[in-house]
Amino acid sequence: MASNRRAFLTATAVTALTAAPATAAPGPRPLPPSAAHTARAALDELLAGNRRYAAGHPRHPHDSPGRRRLLAAAQDPFAVIVGCIDSRVPPELVFDLGLGDVLCMRTAGQVLDEAVLGSVQYGVQELGVPLVLVLGHERCGAVAATLDHLRTGAPAPGHLELLVDEIAPAARRTRALTGDWAEHTMRAHTAWVRDAIRADPAFTSAHVAAARFDLDTGLVSLLP
Numbered sequence: 660m661a662s663n664r665r666a667f668l669t670a671t672a673v674t675a676l677t678a679a680p681a682t683a684a685p686g687p688r689p690l691p692p693s694a695a696h697t698a699r700a701a702l703d704e705l706l707a708g709n710r711r712y713a714a715g716h717p718r719h720p721h722d723s724p725g726r727r728r729l730l731a732a733a734q735d736p737f738a739v740i741v742g743c744i745d746s747r748v749p750p751e752l753v754f755d756l757g758l759g760d761v762l763c764m765r766t767a768g769q770v771l772d773e774a775v776l777g778s779v780q781y782g783v784q785e786l787g788v789p790l791v792l793v794l795g796h797e798r799c800g801a802v803a804a805t806l807d808h809l810r811t812g813a814p815a816p817g818h819l820e821l822l823v824d825e826i827a828p829a830a831r832r833t834r835a836l837t838g839d840w841a842e843h844t845m846r847a848h849t850a851w852v853r854d855a856i857r858a859d860p861a862f863t864s865a866h867v868a869a870a871r872f873d874l875d876t877g878l879v880s881l882l883p
């Protein structure tokens with residue numbers, strides 16, 4: 660997408676979301692440099708940042724006052740990340756990113772709902788983001804809660820029921836496999852979320868991938 664087109668969409672979308680007065684609509688503004696505008700470049704940038712993070716050599720980019728001022732009028736993130744709320748997996752840190760780099764949707768177990776899908780759609784359609792990455796992680800608490808529910812049959816309390824209901828199909832599909840049931844479930848569920856986003860006609864303009872974060876090494880690996 661041409662940069663002018665992106666700038667226009669960005670400005671109009673931001674205006675719509677913030678309900679700014681029509682008279683305050685901004686003119687074209689320079690967008691931050693270095694944003695990746697293809698899915699391949701976006702994925703490469705994420706994985707390169709993750710390698711820096713895992714190696715203990717993060718750059719902590721894009722967190723300066725200058726960057727903040729540059730982004731004040733418009734944003735141009737290069738990826739949408741659908742990840743878990745887990746406090747050990749904050750996308751901006753594990754991918755060594757900063758302000759304006761990615762849109763993050765985080766729910767326990769990266770469970771989808773309409774609010775998440777609407778947010779992804781905003782990124783893909785309004786901001787022209789080329790990549791959606793679904794990020795699961797090992798030893799996920801939402802997966803563990805789902806397995807406990809399936810083992811005991813005890814009902815999930817309150818709002819947790821939605822999380823269990825969404826993750827349970829992956830747990831049932833992988834229950835007979837040898838090895839770590841939680842790991843199998845996390846991988847199957849994360850791939851299912853990826854496939855659900857891929858299959859949605861709202862997201863055909865974006866490449867959708869899935870990945871696993873390793874809590875021990877800090878490394879992200881793509882899922883098949």
Ligand SMILES: [Zn+2]
Nearest residue numbers: 743745799800
């Ligand atoms: Zn989790």
